Amino acid sequence: MKLLLKIIPLLFVVSSIHISQAQISASKVFTDHMVLQRKADIPVWGNAKAGTKITVELNQQKQSAYANADGQWQIDLPALPAGGPYILNIYENESTSPTVSFKDVLIGDVWLASGQSNMEWQVQQAMNADEEIKNADYPQIRFLKVEHAKEMEPQAEIKNGKWKAIDPASVKDFSAVAYYFSRKIYTDINVPLGIIQSTWGGTPVEAWTSREQLLSSSVIRDRVTANDTITTDHIEKDSLDLIKFWELVYNPHNGTEKSIPKRNYNDSDWPTVAMPITIKNWDVPPYEGMVWLRKNIDLPKSMTEKDLTINLGHPELNYSLYFNGTEICKNVWNAEPKHSYTIPEKAVRKGKNTIAVRIAYLWGGGGFNPPAEEMYITDNKSNISLNGEWKYKKDLEPTIPTIMNYHRYSSYLYNGMINPVIPYAIKGFIWYQGEDNVKEATDYDKLFPLLINDWRIRWQQGYLPFIYVQLANYMNRKQEPSESDWAVLREAQTKTLTQPNTGMACIIDIGEAETIHPLNKQEVGRRLALLAENMVYGKQVQAYGPMFKNYSLEEGKVIIEFTETADGLSISKNSDKLKGFAIAGKDRQWHWAEAEIKENQVIVYSPQVSEPKAVRYNWADNPEGNLINSSGLPTVPFRTDNWPTVNQK
Template sequence: MRSRVQILLPFILLFLLPVSSHAQITLPKVFGDSMVLQRSIKIPVWGNSRPGAVVVAKLGNVQATAKADQQGKWQLTFPVFKEGGPYVLEIVESGKPGSKIKLKGILIGDVWLASGQSNMEWQVQQAKDAEKEMANANYPKIRFLVVEHSKLVKPQTDILAGKWKVCDAVNVKDFSAVAYYFARKIHHDQKVPVGIIQSTWGGTPIEAWTSREMLLTSPITKAKTLSADTLTVDREDFVQDSLNGIRFWDIVYNPQNNADKIVSATEYNDADWTTIDMPKVLKDFGIGYYEGMVWLRKKITLPASFHQKDITISLGHPEMNYSLYFNGQEICKNVWYGNPTHSYTIPASLVQRGENTIAVRIAMLWGGGGLNQPAEDIYITDGASTISLAGKWLYNKDVETALPKMLNYQYYPAVLFNTMINPVIPYGIKGFIWYQGEANAGAAYDYRKLFPMLIADWRKRWQQGNLPFLYVQLANYMKTKPLPSESEWAELREAQTLTLSQPNTGMACTIDIGEGNDIHPKNKQEVGRRLALIANKMVYKQECIASGPSFKSFRENGSRIRISFANTGSGLSTKEGKEVTGFAIAGKDKQFYWAKAIIEGNEVVVYSDKVTEPVAVRYAWADNPECNLVNSEGLPAIPFRTDEWR
């Protein structure tokens, strides 16, 4: 989701040239100044040098050596260190003192690999209270390495780019918000330095993060994985795709055909444009899945009281790449998350008596596009009076050059494992944090197999035993439906819950902090906190309540069903003390109805006058359920169902 071009042609051509043997000692980019190394384990360090060379490394006052093999590869290990620092790491080839690497500012602490799709990638500057959080992010013992996006297809030994950065008010803006808030709490609670290796890419399926070898073990993924074997960096379509990528983003960021001057003008003739209601995502109007530049226009008559005043316009929450024009003049150009409030001042000199013209140029990417906030969040005001901008707008998607098609290799099986995970193995880590699943919701039953496969795959390759694997369950999202219904997102959440059967895994439930109209909910502070609670209990062995109520068992009791829960703390309750919501009940006909629910100790009694002989209960089984059951710590009950109906 970043604004940079993912693969540049000169870089591709570089890979097509013969690679010379290593003339001097080098380290992969996962190692660098200000890095954090893992405490309490033997610390691996590896790199390249002249074939057969003896490599001598010194971390603080501790020395380790290794001999390079015939390809010049070497790996050494330092003994166990306790948390602390800063240290200096020096590496030389024996007998060749001129070939020396010196890394400074190294801390010993806990390192976590943070991975997944966009909700893990979502940056601090995009999340809730961004300005306040960034201003107060002075944590010199928290360090991040953000792995650059790369889709080089075949297994790589080094990341494309990335550099360890100390957490401060400047650097923190680019960090994963979930990972930062997780790291902040771990650092505070455990009093140790924390390093995060962030390897994320929005919109990507779990198959892309899993190794080819593991994918070939399952009939779910074998055929598709084998079909991707022909992908090579020198293939004509790969090179062309990279050129298309450059052109793609050039169009997104730069209006084509002089459209910004022509289409934004008050006198522009938009009589043949299509009428559309705003706010809404454009795909909801029958456009379907479309990528391209869309223009919106609206004429609005302002009262005389607005004349000769600076006025304010709010666009709510538009798609991230857009430009706003008022009476032909550009008011803003937002690139990704440059303007978090989406509220702008229109100078008095542009405000005309009577009719005024608003134009918005929006990049419609990945099925988005539009002003997707509640109607009350799009308006224009002079401070005293407010005029809604909701309602009829005009739109046109054919004004500018079409975006070139991109092959999106990052979605292909094993590609991101090869190029964004493999290069950081076997860097010493404490465990993994993971937030992904949205891209796999359409095949949720497969995720029951795919997710445990990824966990086993990564653990095997790191060779540090059953490393802790902590993950986020999908938040509530999309429209709330009036009646109980089936839900792919509920099925995906169920697959995530079932994965808790794998050893040393923990799940943070976020069913209460999502946003119906935004797949990227802003409250990442609470997501990070809940992951850290699980780490505190499961990994650091603290006594605490780390997760919400979880389904334990049920029994039929006449016309009622009694549900028993674990992880209730000192008792079950509801948010704000209201009646229990979120339960549905069904008989043998499999027809679900909303149910009444009463809390009795660690149990909930569920019933409905419409179901006299109930056999099944579901809780929070929806894309965006209305549910409020919590434990004494205020943590939400995990969605579940007692049936196995497909």
């Protein structure tokens, strides 16, 4: 489907809301404090009684139109330069007093930020949250956070959302990646920045793509039509179940919090489990619900009459910690790598002390994750380990309902969270998603371009810049070269650069093995901003790390050439040897390779492969490659072969 194809945006597919006499309204995406796109026509739309004359005024510019038979209207205001604040007035018929007014309106650049949890991850959840929140004083950066909405049909309105200026009170709930992206752009370009944040964690790319576009692809057509038996009753029930689900997760039931944490509670019939443990080795999964854990420890007199510190290492999120019956913390989605808390002196006893944890077992996870040495209690002089046997008990609280997760269904988020903001004039898109498609990674190089083309067609602003994040390194590092779904999906993301006016931020060096949500969102936002400045704003900045160009074979070695080397290739800090390269011969057996930098080339070889045929770099879930350019940006993972990979026949 070509971009030049003219289509009618699905702005008003749902039935019109009845508009009474002498009443007009604008779309909910228009509120006080909004940012409107500079140097482009500015669409403003809404509802009114059929035939009503609507006049929109902004900065002494006025345009008029009539509401159609369905009570819908749209007016395109002429382009304006960056500036403001202005008042946007909407008049009914020939009235000289506005029926609707929006104040503190800025003209600048507007970006749509979308994707799953790593784009949704809030400033208050990410690295250096306290300091970042305290220093967030950017009144000319504004966010509109679109409320979650899963819908079977395209909607005309977002459920809720208001434009807010960035300050310490507002910034904590916004996307960390989008905030750090907008902050750098604003600082460097000095124009007002608006972010429309439309995000939902744990969602595949097809959930954000229109049904019409998905049906055009044989890769996913059958999956789309398989959902046609779903009704609104299914979705309403699931929404109610979801409310109940989180109420049960966040709040103890059956009085468990009053009895189980106490020292004298009888847990003699509870089974035991060694903690920490890789969750798949324990007998609780696939159980989903709340589990209580208890452990008794003996404290010497030297550790009493003082505050202590307890470190839980790497527990699953959503838990409450008790010490001798005293609640020490209630953790809700805190992904900080260190879960450390103070135990007040008054809660500490000589001899037997009881630690109790109420923890959510969700989506195949739960309990405490390795390493064991990060679980201990201390007085800063001596430590007592908390690894080893813990008592545990499930089914002490009500069963949590099974959630169908309709927000993951094809097109449901497009319908509820993207269609309603079309055709709001924007500068471009930033996107961070892919984790939820890893299990079907071989389809992503088809599905991702579908979304990009779909959105560009709907907005009808040409080849709008589409800048996205490649998946970070994640999970345990493997000792030998192996196949990887994560590597396949990253390759699909790299292939998507063949789409016009796209850019990809590689973050293969800042992920974390233990969490799918790396905390360094500042660097993710910065790298996205570098791409925007290079692609959109005409700044001569190095936006990419080295990228594979071609290769040649020469006397048992593979010579790799790169682009985007800046002032040269080098090895990242704290390393003196290139890592991450694997080499294979015609037997397709992979071995770690030796690698050396020679100008803008890397020479790859191995004594185990006398006649090499192919090289892979950072082809792993959590690779350790360390090749960078002079700007410190990492090399984009690549392979020289086209051999079948994971899930390919």
